[in-house]
Amino acid sequence: MTTTPEAAVEHRYGPYGGQYVPETLMPALAELETAWVAARADAGYREELNVLLRDYVGRPSPLYLAERLSEAAGREVWLKREDLNHTGSHKINNALGQALLAKRMGKGRIIAETGAGQHGVASATACALLDLECIVYMGAEDIRRQRPNVQRMELLGATVVSVESGARTLKEAVSEAIRDWVTNVATTHYIIGSAVGPAPYPAIVRELQRVIGDEARVQILERRGRLPDRVLACVGGGSNAIGTFAGFYGDPAVKLVGIEAAGEGIETGRHGAPLTVGGQAGVLHGALSALLQSPEGQILEAHSVSAGLDYPGSGPEHAWLRDEGRATYVAVGDTDALAAFREVSRLEGIIPALETAHAFHHILHGDGGGSEIDLLCLSGRGDKDLAEVLARG
Amino acid sequence: MASTDTATGTNAGAERIAAAFANKAGRAALMPYLMGGFPDVETSRAIGLAYADGGADLVELGVPYSDPLADGPVIHEAGTKALAAGATVDDVLDICGTLAERLPVVLMCYANLVLARGVDTFVGTAVDAGASGLIVPDLPLEEAPEILAACDAAGLALVPLVAPTTPDERLRAIGTRARGFLYTVSVAGTTGERAGSRESFAPILERARAATSVPVALGFGIATPDAAAAAADAGADGVIVGSRLVREAAEAADPPAAVRAVVTDLAAALRT
Secondary structure, eight states, X not given: OOOOTTSOOOOEETTEEOOOSOGGGHHHXXXXXXXXXXXXXXXXXXXXXXXXXXXXXXXXXXXXXXXXHHHHHTSEEEEEEGGGSTTSBTHHHHHHHHHHHXXXXXXXXXXXXXSSSHHHHHHHHHHHHHTOEEXXXXXXHHHHHTHHHHHHHHHTTOEEEEEOSTXXXXXXXXXXHXXXXXXXXXXEEEEOOSSOSSTTHHHXXXXXXXXXXXXXXXXXXXXXXXXXXXXXXXXXXXHHHHHHHHTTTTOTTSEEEEEEEXXXXXXXXXXXXHHHHOOOOEEETTEEEOOOBOTTSOBOOOOOSSGGGOOSOOOHHHHHHHHHTSXXXXXXXXXXXXXXXXXXXHHHSOOBOHHHHHHHHHHHHSOOTTOSEEEEEEOBBSGGGHHHHHHTO | OOOOBTTTTBOHHHHHHHHHHHTOSSSSEEEEEEXXXXXXXXXXXXXXXXXXXXXXXXXXXXXXXXXXXXXXHHHHHHHHHHXXXXXXXXXXXXXXXXXXXXXXXXXXOOHHHHHHHOHHHHHHHHHHTTOOEEEOTTOOGGGOHHHHXXXXXXXXEEOOEEOTTSOHHHHHHHHHTOOSOEEEESSSSOSOOOOOOGGGHHHHHHHHHTTOSSOEXXXXXXXXXXXHHHHHHTTOSEEEEOHHHHHHHHHOSSHHHHHHHHHHHHHHHHHO
């Protein structure tokens, strides 16, 4: 799965991926792929992005040895501090890269979907910086539980559109963004926020997020003189995970572990863990991948206390990594994630995003698998989740 | 099992569709869209029969789906309500069987429902239910080979869509693989009633016709007898009307009678 500047972008990961979208969008996907292949080979684009990542986002993000957490876990735990990025999560890496790409493509109108609000904030930020119009689709339920991020987006000049269909969360927000794109495709670029969607999106998002894994690999070798035994990340659609994992694809001894949302419990069916559960693959939002569906093929609603993991699908590359045995996926439930949120706050003075709290629970209380060194992508900070967590006691 | 002559794209389903276009009552074949199972299974069956009574030449029968990316709010909401009322794929296929006794039925079904059942099984049950064609709105050319092969083998016409954004070369590639008819989308957008944009009908239809040997039907946004007549005047072999009729079914006290009146007016506009 290596890419060279000349090569096209992969459309399939084993059987997964593809482009299951209305015909109207197919030329736009081809245009996007052409523009992306040209941009990533263009030293000017890379330089512009790298300067912004350094001076505006604050990259490289630190790699931090969490000593009290390590003591509690019984092994070294290193945190890749994406929570310290400007806007507070890893989402800015992808949003800036795609906004710059949109600018190159001459598209002045940006649409984005958001669940937890972090991708919406990142997109609104990139659009403010680059003077692009920004419309963010967000489920009404997520607007309720992620209020501070809605206010942030509006302050940044974005228009937040409340999506009222279905369970009014991330799945519906993505669907509504795709419908907008079908209608306004000539003027609009869709900055998809996760490693999902029709090709070439999963590949673009991975390439823009792999700065996490590439930096972390260099940093752990510098600091520790060896690679970690495990690299871990939470997985909703899976963008922080795929970006972190990608840095270690060439290191087969490094175990890759994705942590999904078990919601109210896998056995209740109310969860967001399609990779963990397995089951027949299906099409959602333009790609064939692991997803939650009825026997007839109707997409089911996901359930998670964390808006960013409340998604019934998964990135197609994750489904392939799972099938190939390169990565393993486990799930952590709402109650455990909420406990880890408080635990990590007290142990390290870091309030993590609820999404990442799922992964922290696995590190602190799950099967260590004999690992002596864990490296976790701390994908975002948890300020946005305070109201939701405190309301639950 | 019937099979398809790949040179001409003809099979049993395609032949029945071709006959409907050849024997159409008006200047263009009228193909109303029906959301299967909305507002409930039996009412939607009655609505389909009312389409036939009102003068439809073919019917497009939608299978409700949880995430219909190509549909605007009216059809999306109808699908959501059909699912909430318990409609299943088999219910819609049963409606298909009833309607196929009266006129050719083209199923409109999103890709995941086809894949979930298994492509061969889905196509086989559709043929058994009397369907003549299948439209999969999220199955572009690149993803179509497996489903096209299964449809060809079973005698079901896989009807592709082309859009105003489709480049000429791609249009030809799609046009040569079209079975039954070429579903020509009139505007970049989702399904839904729209005013205006009629001046673009003729160039859009001309481009589509140059790319295929099968009939060309125009859909998305056509809601009124005037617009249907304008599509026929612009050279459409067929006219597809969806959201207007689904809205009527949603709002009317007596949906079958109400949609029959709308279809009658549309048919009349195509005959004058």
